[in-house]
Amino acid sequence: MFTGALASGDPALAPLIRPARSHRDLLYFHKSAGGAAYRDYVDHDQRLATPLKDITEQPATAQAARRVLERIFKPAFVQRVVDGAFSSVASDVDAARGVYNLYAIAPSLSAEMPDHRALPMERYIALRDAAWFGYLSDAEDFYEKGPGFADSDITYRMSDVLLDDFFRQAEAKRAGTSALGAELRFTHAEEIIPLAALMGLPGSTVWRRRPTGRTPTPTTRGAGHPSPPSSRGAVPCRGAASSTTWTSWSAASAARAEPVGGSFYTGVTDRPTAYRRAVADEVIKGLPGPTHRRPERSSPDG
Template structure:
């Protein structure tokens, strides 16, 4: 069977990754540059729209203890980078831009904004709103190739024993397509796997639980909880938001026109904050569409937001994601208790392999941020361990939660299972970085990333003792 050489994999990883994203938003100025292509580096401000990068060099993974061999792998992956869900933000801004152009109210930089937005909207329409972009396909392809390189012995065993590979998704187009891209890349890396890949199936209760029956209580809370609404409104209504909105809009429109927006003259377009958020939203989705940009060099929408303003709107987006999907309030688990169905499935698959009742060699799941973020909180993954006290709003200063590291595009959680005799060990990768299980779970040795399955059952309360 053809395998991709490890040297090629590592070289590709180094080329694609450059430097790893920080878990906390750094402080940058206008002159900070990205080490890969010398573009402005304020990627922390993209929040959960951040494009995927693997979290660890494959050469640095710990080896399995002596005598243990891989017997199973499973994951859950967010879909890859995608086009925006609709054209609403672009349409709103073009309405304002066309009016400002007619009245001579554009700045010199703002004259470029309308054509830039129209070109981006055309590219997204061509891809299909909400669909995987070229970058998204690259992200999933790369993740699959690295899985094949990480577990060549397991893939050989799967082929030898004729074990199945199960592909399951939420049923939403971008999740389905992510599964297709992933499995195509996996079978290209090892063609002998192709007849073992089962037909892709849909399980909304498992991978779209925020919209299924299991999420009914959550949806009611999201719609009706006054504490949630007032907390988010309090964050958005800060003077810093108005100041950032004015900074953003005055890069595009002359001050008098910005004041008219703020005064609500253009009611169909909302106010200044609404318009500035629309600029931020286009800025946020632009990296996902890089492959579709002219010459593949990007859309350069970062020209329209100073780093401090992009960071502020990124913070507001993080706050919304944190409260609505993540650790949220310290006295409630409503945002993440419904993710137990997915964690339970992880354990069921491992236990089936251990007990000899499972016939799978791999279980591959494809879903959305609405599932990944609560699962990270439920599992106590890095960055998702600290809820907010009811009277102390979430801030970057006192909470490690960042959308860019918790749930970027194509984010993934993977469990690799190893066996020696009757003993089964699990290693977890979070965005392809070896990651410890939550506090209270004991690895087989200090500093090890390998955990006995029985210990994980105890730690997560799946056994009586």
């Protein structure tokens, strides 16, 4: 779809575009063999489960869930959901989260709507409740996909494979062994957010104010609970988590065959965002090998 549109916009590019290929270990690493330890962490680690449970079970969550459901159903029916009367619905919070998840992806669905109109999700969820469920989603992303706990890299260690490939591509361009003008990778939030955390990219460890107006106390890349570092999943990974997101590493070849500038990462619908200077510098210098050097990560408030 993307390459078709690219060639349609500039037909001269058509013969230069290689066929798309899948690479599970590189672009779906959280489900590949390299992500086994990560999957065990998500499924069984009590240190992860406890803060997420504490965050979700705050009174504000049940209050927001009831408000969301009562915009759609009669109060008596909502109470039945709360009481667990339906085996197909785990809880009222899960039902309300389903509404929020649709709200989160609604902008991406406008092309599928009559006259390309956006879904009128404001009818079903108020902004304050969307903000609260967004906060819960961000907390989950932070602990499950992002920086996580200060003494562990389990959530982003596996993204090394993608970072290594970035350096291989840039170094091949610098060495003159690659004729590629660009390598475009399409993947998901489960890959983009860990990569952003590994590289310390802008927004991946930024402290954000919670919907309650309270601000968590900053620590280095992790915090106690129930007030997690409120990094926003939408900052390092634009669009809904279920939407395709792409990352591009651009290294243009100058007359001296040296890479120059132009490194960025972006979501499908967002503006390009510059890498940290240390990351771009490593590409420009042309390091001797992809696995020997890494950009230093910054603290969330640095």
